[in-house]
Amino acid sequence: MLAGVMAAGLRKYLQVLALGLQGHLAYRFNFLARVLFSLIPLTALLMLWRTIYAGKPPGSHVGGYSLEEMLTYYLVAALVNALTAVTEDDWQIAADIRDGNINHLLVKPLDYLGYRLCLFASGRIVYMAVALLPLVLFVWAVGVPLYRPTDPGTWLCFLVSVVLTALLQFFISFALAMLAFWVLEVSTFIFIVYAFEYIASGHLFPLDLLPVPLQQVLQYTPFPYELYFPVSIYLGKTTGAELMQGLAIQAFWTLTAWWLARWAWSRGLRRYGAVGG
């Protein structure tokens, strides 16, 4: 009986996932344009680092990174970002609330968070399918001997961490989008948080380059777990007990963000006036 209910529930969300795949496939050329465009700033950063290393004696390390490791950091970060980044979802959720589009979802036996999570997942799948070939060609063209972990345990931890990263990013974005219940214009708030994420999660540079006290403070915020942490597992910079502790903290932040998203949703619904309904 319980299994039957759960199977029916699961089927429902698989259906949403399938719909999401179809919907996102319609935008495959936009995705491709976005992937190709994102390679420009990436190329710029890689060239910038090559120039910096060229000004140093051969074999120099920066923040514990050799040139190859530094370039690998940015390439793996680009891959993790393609797999986990929230691109349109937060704007769409906020717009759904502001324009009253959630009305017709509220009357259906669907959980809005679950529904949105399926759409996010389908978006990432399509994006990855589109991005894979350009990214592989790009890595090949960059011509760095790409560092690869050999130990299957590292690969497993990396994959677990990537999934947690995706969930964490999604729940944070969902919680932020809930502000749309209270204010008309949420984009400024999203951009403010996004700015902090951009620097403190390791988009611009590996966090090992920061002064040590700052690194230690950051370790207890959710930001490094939104990008830096999985990449550092891949590069073998985080291992052993530190790795397990990191995964635990990442899981903690993911659960916290999920709870926050749920809480904000239920509080928001109480205020909801169903505009345009």
Next chain:
Amino acid sequence: MLRRYLRIYAALWANSVTREMTFKTNFLLWIVVELLWFGLQLCFIGVLYLHTEAIGTWTRWEVVLLVGTSHFIQEIFQAFFLINCANLSELVRTGKLDFLLLLPANSRFLVSLRQVDLGSFVNAGTAVAVMVYAADQLDLSLTVGRLLAFLALCLCGILVHYALMFLLASISFWTVKAQGIVWGYYNLFQLARMPDEAFRGLFRFAFTFVFPVLLVTNVPVRVLAEKLDSVFWPCVLVLLAVGCLIVSEWGWRVSLRRYTSASS
């Protein structure tokens, strides 16, 4: 003639002030957002120079001067032109361009300068503060002539961006995708705060001559920081500005001829 256009422009300013003041909190929050992103770029430079003495020949405060200048150019461009260029495709798509074409004034003037983004002036101010501080750290021996040359080159840079973006926006008369292209070009501005010497080959060529974001910021800063040994690059920038303006005016005229109103 000039007086009439100044009067029209004053009226457009008044409109923009009214518009911004309708959403005061939002207006202030956008200033905060831009300020944060500017601070973030400076942090990035700060972190880089914890680990290196130079990028090519560029030292720490020279790069800070570059980041400040690039922010200044971007904000001034944003204040006058960005929204207007981005909105052109909307005007064409909805047919609202009719109303602007019917007005007894130069249509390009109206389309290009219709809205003013006032918050950008505040952010341009913070950029100037950073530039002054960096110049002080560098102990630059500033002369009035050098400063004027710097400002003139910044102006040329802004005009290059305006001309190119307006040209890209004119693609609206052919396809609805033009808005995406305009924002794509705007995204390239993030390269402008990097020192030109970091780049080589095709990449450097493309962003110096084809999408000249590197040229526009690096040349004025090189003039100000005395990092140039000939007038070749400033001349290139001035000529490029003149060339781009001519081409974009030609592009605008060709495009207007294609316009078939969408609303009627």
